[in-house]
Amino acid sequence: MGSELLQRILSWVLAVEGIPLVQVTCNEWQRIQSFQARPDDLLICTYPKAGTTWIQEIVDMIQQDGDLEKCKRAPVHHRHPFIEWVRPPQPSGVEQAEAMPSPRTLKTHLPVKLLPPSFWEQQCKFLYVARNAKDCMVSYYHFQRMNKVLPDPGPWHEYFEMFMAGKVGWGPWHDHVKGWWKVKDMHCVLFLFYEDMKKDLKREIQKVAQFLGKNLDQELLDKIVYHTSFDVMKDNPMANRSGVPRSFMDLSISPFMRKGTVGDWKNHFTVAQNERFEEDYEKKMAGTNLTFCMEL
């Protein structure tokens, strides 16, 4: 292994149970673990790049009864505290959540095994969005290219190896989706797929509304479908990260709202990489009935 690659892996710090997390998050780990959830919290849970921003905008539109002005009160990544996020001197995700009146909607990328226990104890609602591994990998690669606080992903072929080995932030994709899939019937979890949202956004929004106990009429439903389509969100400064300093995200390298499609992996994976990926995937996903759509 080249020393540069080793350096990139080491810039993630190994946190609890081998899950790489950024160093500042590790430094605050005790505080994050002892986070006090409230029974009426809704927690949006995703593996990075699975469509977090998309589901956040949908949830907010439903909660604000489609009032666009209310949804513009802050950039989407500031509306819902990101519980394991630490970026001094800004208040941490935990601090933001603590200061928030109930009912709260929060966000996390944590795998099941690292979730602060109070979320289970308080029997909160969890909204999980899963996206196929190959598109997550591609999206994550471009995100790390433009995100200046995360390690440089290096060339694609090296990133491909790191992702397969789970040496990326928040750890292996496989364990993440399998973990949340396993708990979904024991807790109050709505488990959605990015690919289903691409196929039939209206139907998936209805599922979310029902989960949140809201009844949407056709007009409101159509409004939310329109407002949360990729093209509209790409032009929405409250969703597209255009207000984020360039020193944090350099959108000229790769936009946050990049492609928003299913199957972009085909433009990145070589035939040999795809074969290796499939072989490894089959082993890691054996024994689960969780299946993903890799193209539409």
Ligand SMILES: Nc1ncnc2c1ncn2[C@@H]1O[C@H](COP(=O)(O)O)[C@@H](OP(=O)(O)O)[C@H]1O
């Ligand atoms: N309304 C929307 N429709 C489809 N994809 C969306 C979307 N909003 C965001 N995305 C995509 O979701 C990914 C970001 O995920 P997250 O919010 O979890 O970081 C990006 O994927 P791509 O990089 O494949 O385009 C982004 O384009």
Ligand SMILES: O=[N+]([O-])c1ccc(OS(=O)(=O)O)cc1
């Ligand atoms: O994957 N990350 O490292 C990551 C994901 C989301 C994130 O939050 S965002 O709102 O800045 O996209 C920051 C870092």
